[in-house]
Amino acid sequence: MKGRLVVLGALQGREAAALLVDGQLEDLLIEPGEDAPPGVGAILRAVVDRQMKGQGGVFVRLPGGLKGFLRETGGLAPGQTLLVQVSGHAEPGKALPVTLRLLFKSRLAIVTPGVPGLNLSRRVHDAEERARLEAVAAEAMAGCGFGLIVRSAAEGMGEADLAEDIAAMRALAEAVSADLAGGPELLLDAPGPHETAWRDWADPAPDAVAEGAAAFADHGIEDMALALLDPVAPLPGGGSIAIEPTRALIAVDVNTGADTSPAAGLKANIAAARDLPRQLRLRGLGGQIAVDFAPMPKKDRATLEQQLRAAFRAEGAETSLAGWTPLGLYELQRKRARQPLTELLKEERA
Numbered sequence: 001m002k003g004r005l006v007v008l009g010a011l012q013g014r015e016a017a018a019l020l021v022d023g024q025l026e027d028l029l030i031e032p033g034e035d036a037p038p039g040v041g042a043i044l045r046a047v048v049d050r051q052m053k054g055q056g057g058v059f060v061r062l063p064g065g066l067k068g069f070l071r072e073t074g075g076l077a078p079g080q081t082l083l084v085q086v087s088g089h090a091e092p093g094k095a096l097p098v099t100l101r102l103l104f105k106s107r108l109a110i111v112t113p114g115v116p117g118l119n120l121s122r123r124v125h126d127a128e129e130r131a132r133l134e135a136v137a138a139e140a141m142a143g144c145g146f147g148l149i150v151r152s153a154a155e156g157m158g159e160a161d162l163a164e165d166i167a168a169m170r171a172l173a174e175a176v177s178a179d180l181a182g183g184p185e186l187l188l189d190a191p192g193p194h195e196t197a198w199r200d201w202a203d204p205a206p207d208a209v210a211e212g213a214a215a216f217a218d219h220g221i222e223d224m225a226l227a228l229l230d231p232v233a234p235l236p237g238g239g240s241i242a243i244e245p246t247r248a249l250i251a252v253d254v255n256t257g258a259d260t261s262p263a264a265g266l267k268a269n270i271a272a273a274r275d276l277p278r279q280l281r282l283r284g285l286g287g288q289i290a291v292d293f294a295p296m297p298k299k300d301r302a303t304l305e306q307q308l309r310a311a312f313r314a315e316g317a318e319t320s321l322a323g324w325t326p327l328g329l330y331e332l333q334r335k336r337a338r339q340p341l342t343e344l345l346k347e348e349r350a
Contacts, residue, residue, distance in 0.1 A: 039190030
C-alpha cells in the first residue's frame with residue numbers, strides 16, 4: 001500500500017514492530033532474547049568502579065554482574081552510586097555504553113532531569129500553536145527543576161491530554177531520579193518494540209496501523225526480515241550492495257551488475273548511498289564502516305558525497321562521515337544503537 005503503515009505483531013515468537021513506507025520496509029524492531037543485557041533506554045542504578053586511563057572514561061558496575069562504560073568522568077569517585085541510562089548496544093563480552101544524561105520519553109514529550117528549561121520541537125512552526133503548547137507544558141512542569149522537550153507529535157493535541165502525558169513522565173522521572181539508595185539495580189526497563197513504535201513513529205502520523213497475531217504474515221514482514229540475513233541486497237537499476245560485518249568493521253561492497261556502461265559506476269553508487277542508511281538500520285549494524293564503491297571517475301566523488309550526506313541527514317543514529325581513504329574506500333562511523341539482526345534471528349536459523 002502507499003503511505004506509512006505501522007505493523008505491530010510478532011516475529012518468530014518475539015514481540016516486533018515494522019514500519020512500511022510505500023510497501024518498503026523502513027524500520028524493524030524485535031524484542032531481544034531473555035538473556036540479553038538491558039536495552040537502549042533502560043535506566044539503572046550503578047556503582048563507579050575504576051577509571052580507564054587513556055580511554056577517557058570510567059567503568060561502572062551494573063546489576064547481574066554486567067559492566068558499563070561511562071564517558072562522563074568529572075567528579076566521579078570509586079564506590080559512588082549514580083543513575084545511568086543505556087545509550088547503545090555492546091558486542092558480547094564488552095561493557096555497555098551508558099550515559100548520565102537521562103531521558104524519560106513519551107510520545108508527546110521528553111523529561112530531561114539533567115538539562116533544565118522548556119524547549120519545543122522546531123517542527124512546530126505556527127506561532128500561536130507554539131505559545132499554546134508552551135503554556136500547557138509550563139503549567140504541567142511548575143515547581144519541577146527538570147527540563148522538558150515538547151515533541152512535534154503534540155501539535156494539535158488537546159490541552160488535557162498533553163498535560164496528562166507530561167505529568168505522567170514527570171512523576172516517573174521524579175520517582176526514578178530519587179532512587180539512589182542501594183547497589184546496582186535495573187530501575188526502568190527499555191521500552192518494547194510496540195511501545196517504541198507508538199512513541200517514535202507517530203510523527204509523521206501513519207496512514208494506517210495493523211496489529212494482531214497475523215499482522216506480520218499478512219504484510220510479508222517475516223519474509224522481508226529473513227531476506228536481510230542475506231549479505232547481498234539488490235539495488236534499483238540492476239546493481240547490488242553487499243554488507244558483511246567483521247570483527248573490526250563493517251565491509252560494504254557496491255557492484256554495478258550487468259551494466260557496463262561508463263555511467264554505471266556512478267549510477268550504482270548513488271543508489272547504494274541512498275539505501276545504505278536503511279540497510280544499516282534494518283540490519284542493526286554500526287561501528288566503523290568501510291565502503292568500496294563501484295569504479296567511477298574521481299570527479300564524481302563530490303556528487304556521491306552529496307548523496308551520502310543527504311541520505312544520512314535524516315538518520316536517527318549518530319553518524320560521522322569521515323571521507324575517502326588513500327586506497328579509494330569511503331569510511332564512516334555509525335553509533336551501535338541496536339542488537340544486530342543476525343543475533344536476534346540466529347537461533348531461528350539454526
